[in-house]
Amino acid sequence: MPSPGSANATFxxxxxxxxxxxxxxxxxxxxxxxxxxxxxxxMQAAARLDLIPLWFTPFFSTGGVSVPKRAAIxxxxxxxxxxxxxxxxxxxIGRDARSLAATAAGFAEYGVHGINLNFACPSKxxxxxxxxxxLLRSPETLFELTxxxxxxxxxxxxxxxxxRAGWDSPGSIREIVRxxxxxxxxxxxxxxxxxxxxxxxxxxxxxxxxIACAAESAGGVPxxxxxxxxxxxxxxxxxxxxGCAGVAVGRGFLSDPWLVRRILSGDRNPASEAEKKEFxxxxxxxxxxxxxxxxxxxxxxxxxxxxxxxxxxxxxxxAWDALRARWS
Ligand SMILES: Cc1cc2nc3c(=O)[nH]c(=O)nc-3n(C[C@H](O)[C@H](O)[C@H](O)COP(=O)(O)O)c2cc1C
Numbered sequence: 001m002p003s004p005g006s007a008n009a010t011f012x013x014x015x016x017x018x019x020x021x022x023x024x025x026x027x028x029x030x031x032x033x034x035x036x037x038x039x040x041x042x043m044q045a046a047a048r049l050d051l052i053p054l055w056f057t058p059f060f061s062t063g064g065v066s067v068p069k070r071a072a073i074x075x076x077x078x079x080x081x082x083x084x085x086x087x088x089x090x091x092x093i094g095r096d097a098r099s100l101a102a103t104a105a106g107f108a109e110y111g112v113h114g115i116n117l118n119f120a121c122p123s124k125x126x127x128x129x130x131x132x133x134x135l136l137r138s139p140e141t142l143f144e145l146t147x148x149x150x151x152x153x154x155x156x157x158x159x160x161x162x163x164r165a166g167w168d169s170p171g172s173i174r175e176i177v178r179x180x181x182x183x184x185x186x187x188x189x190x191x192x193x194x195x196x197x198x199x200x201x202x203x204x205x206x207x208x209x210x211i212a213c214a215a216e217s218a219g220g221v222p223x224x225x226x227x228x229x230x231x232x233x234x235x236x237x238x239x240x241x242x243g244c245a246g247v248a249v250g251r252g253f254l255s256d257p258w259l260v261r262r263i264l265s266g267d268r269n270p271a272s273e274a275e276k277k278e279f280x281x282x283x284x285x286x287x288x289x290x291x292x293x294x295x296x297x298x299x300x301x302x303x304x305x306x307x308x309x310x311x312x313x314x315x316x317x318x319a320w321d322a323l324r325a326r327w328s
Contacts, residue, residue, distance in 0.1 A: 013246070014265070024087070025187070026264075029247050030054060030224065031249060033057060034253075041282075045283050047083040049257070050261070051258060054113075055089065057091050067102040070106075077107070089112070093131050094145075097144055100148060108153040108157045115149060116159075117145060118161075136167045139179035142183070143179040146184060146185050160185055162190075163189070165214075177190075181217075181218055190214040190215075190225060191227045211242040212242040229248075232263050235263045255304055256276075257276070279304075284297055294323070
């Protein structure tokens with residue numbers, strides 16, 4: 001790994017990364033979870049086009065203290081059976097240690113390779129109930145929850161966490177990172193903003209400082225930097241500047257669905273028009289014509305081409321049949 005600031009170091013995104021037990025990350029770039037965007041249709045399109053090296057799911061809420069029944073677990077895991085060859089990291093969100101541990105154990109029993117705990121979601125609905133990024137306020141609680149899950153499942157299954165830089169200040173990055181590492185997390189995905197910064201711009205040097213601090217605080221535990229990686233050059237610059245072990249790409253995937261693959265292979269070309277269309281074509285083929293389905297597809301066009309684009313404007317003005325005819 002290059003050390004922070006080592007300008008001439010090379011970084012091999014293709015190098016696999018061995019985590020606990022059965023989980024080896026196939027490379028140093030992953031698709032970060034996107035709740036609401038990663039529908040079954042989205043996942044199937046991504047898998048069919050071989051755009052992702054592993055499944056990293058959006059969060060599943062452990063909701064209070066009840067543990068999901070077998071049928072609910074199988075229903076949640078079904079979309080990922082399309083490509084059983086890809087490792088599966090299943091994300092949970094919750095604030096009750098017993099419930100998180102029992103739910104993690106339930107999913108681990110059905111063969112997931114890793115459990116990821118979401119301590120990063122800044123959404124008001126999530127944080128108002130004390131979940132997601134709200135938990136960053138207490139490193140002790142992060143320790144307790146991560147430790148409970150680590151103890152509850154086989155060492156064969158990885159336990160990782162998704163973090164932000166803090167609740168309303170980045171002043172406790174070290175404590176937060178140390179808490180989850182000491183509790184047994186073997187991989188960290190670190191979004192550099194605090195929860196209250198939501199998705200607002202943060203100075204570029206501050207972004208580097210925060211991710212470098214997380215990577216350094218984690219000791220030997222690999223940290224994947226996350227936030228605003230939108231092309232291969234940006235991915236490379238981030239690992240060089242921060243010493244992080246890899247990158248997680250979220251929204252950048254939507255404007256270039258080949259981005260994770262490109263980072264992994266070193267192909268620096270941006271997505272071609274044909275490639276963008278190919279992905280959208282698969283999405284619309286699997287999207288139902290309900291209002292919700294239509295809105296979801298429009299959101300995908302918007303993220304691919306931008307809110308001001310002619311493509312989005314035309315798509316928004318089209319009736320469902322015309323929309324389908326245009327993109328199929
Ligand atoms: C629509 C949407 C849904 C998201 N859902 C999740 C989620 O379920 N779990 C999670 O850990 N992060 C979630 N995130 C956060 C992203 O994974 C990522 O951390 C964040 O967008 C910053 O990375 P980016 O700048 O590359 O998008 C979501 C983000 C968006 C925009």
